[in-house]
Amino acid sequence: MLRRGGNSGATGAPGAAVGPVVRDIALWAALAGAALVWFVGHPEPSVALELVLPLAVLAVAIPARRRWPMAALCAVNALCAIGLVHPLTPANAYVLALAVFACLLGAGPTGTRSALLTLGGCLAFDLALCAALGVSVVWWYWTLTIVPLALLVPWLFGRYWQARLALVHGGWQRAGLLERRQRLVAEQARLRERTRIAADMHDSLGHELSLIALRAGALELSPTLTGQDRSDLGELRAAVSDAVGHLRDTVGVLRDDGADRATAPTTESVGQLVDRARDSGVTVDLRQEGSPAPPGLSPLVERAVYRVVQESLTNAARHAPGAAVRVRITHEAGRTRVTVTNTAPEHGRLAPPGSGGHGLAGLRERVEPVGGTLRAAPSGHGFEVVATLPDRPRNTGRDPAPPDDSESARQLIAARRRTRLRLAAEFVVPGGFALLTVGSAAYAAFQLATCVLRPADFADLRIGQGRTEFAHTLPARQFPYVSDSVKSRPRPTGTVCEFYRSNGSLLDQVDVYRLCYDGSRLVTKDVIPGTDG
Secondary structure, three states: OOOOOOOHHHHOOOOOOHHHHHHHHHHHHHHHHHHHHHHHOOOOOOHHHHHHHHHHHHHHHHHHOOOOHHHHHHHHHHHHHHHHHOOOOOOOOHHHHHHHHHHHHHHOOOOHHHHHHHHHHHHHHHHHHHHHHOOOHHHHHHHHHHHHHHHHHHHHHHHHHHHHHHHHHHHHHHHHHHHHHHHHHHHHHHHHHHHHHHHHHHHHHHHHHHHHHHHHHHHHOOOOOOHHHHHHHHHHHHHHHHHHHHHHHHHHHHOOOOOOOOOOOOOOOHHHHHHHHHHOOOEEEEEEEEEOOOOOOOHHHHHHHHHHHHHHHHHHHHHOOOOEEEEEEEEEOOEEEEEEEEOOOOOOOOOOOOOOOHHHHHHHHHHHHHOOEEEEEEEOOEEEEEEEEEOOOOOOOOOOOOOOOOHHHHHHHHHHHHHHHHHHHHHHHHHHHHHHHHHHHHHHHHHHHOOEOOHHHHHHOOOOOEHHHHHHHOOOOOOOOOOHHHHOOOOOOOOEEEEEEOOOOOOOOOOEEEEEEEOOEEEEEEEEOOOOO
16 A cells, blocks of 8 residues: 555556555545444434545545645545534544545655645644634534544654665665675685686796796706707797796786685695705705794694795796795794895896786785785895794685675664654654643543533423522533623523533533523523534
């Protein structure tokens, strides 16, 4: 009943508009049933004015409320105003329809200001009609209490229901966003894993190829080889160098600067790595200084140390062939320091780094995520790489949790706040209004109930009796809301009149009894039919 069906025709689905039509028919049937029950239970009803016309107006207003909700509410309020011109009672069954339409107005897209203006306009119309008709106090009481309750309370409930639906819809939207983000994170994780594998291939295979090229270069200088052998070895060394370059270019295509650089476990130690480099012709001096390696050293840190040494040896073999390399590993104060220094090559200055420059960038991506630092710079005539790593990494490189101050989180908090405020208004505003209404209604009911003279007691009164003879049958108080027209009715000269109600009905017009006294003797008793004064 709260959803819109304006786009049902555009979808082309034959049953798209069936739901709204069925709901409209059910709502009309419920309101018509209440009106029919009210119509049958009250005397002297007008079939055309109180049944046929209102049901026709409802049949038009119910489907029209989707496009013109404020106009529909005003039309139903006009049906309630029929009770104000009724000679017996201001109440009718269409107050229920007024409450339903006010609730639908609050649950719809109408703004707060427009809705309040509409509610105020309906109440102002009812008050103006009361003033124009000159109705009695019961009609005024009905207009000032029941009608505002039927307008305001359902409208506040509709606003609360709208806020609750918006909160639920916003929550599902956020869940959908999180689900899509999770799929994106999974895809990024797969890409990072591919990049990690490519980086490991670059580190391991590139290191091996560099050693092969170095050994081929050393064999090329052997005096026992023929010219053809030296030519073949030169071609082999060039091919290996080209393979290393192609491998570096491939890794450059797959690289992602924000990727996780945690590497797979390696069973080779730094000492075994250095021994293989020596067997390939690299002059390497390895020393471990300070305290021995702690037994609880993180595997991430161990692999980072291994990769720093491996990459540094690869760069030295590639860019400074024949240079001596010195490796120093120091464990102290919960930190591990790795220093790899190479001298200048035997036949000149350092060769310029190859294209790509991904080796040192890859080292930083392995050192920094575990809380370490890396420095690589020329040192004298050589090159030095210094990495400092904590024994326990502070960050494993995982994706950070989504921030609590994200836009979706702020919108969700705002929606919850609006829902709570509207829920509070739904109870506080009607509660205060109800206290005022109930208090005034109780006082009015007390006044009207204590000024009732039973018809049997009125019939027993006889002209000429002294007031003291029947004072015990009179109510505790007189009817206080006697109109000037009733007071000005003809009466015997010099008499004083008292007025009483014939029953205690609060909403229906009742007969009023008038007793006129000359001194303390009853002179006349009159019945003023169908009026509350």
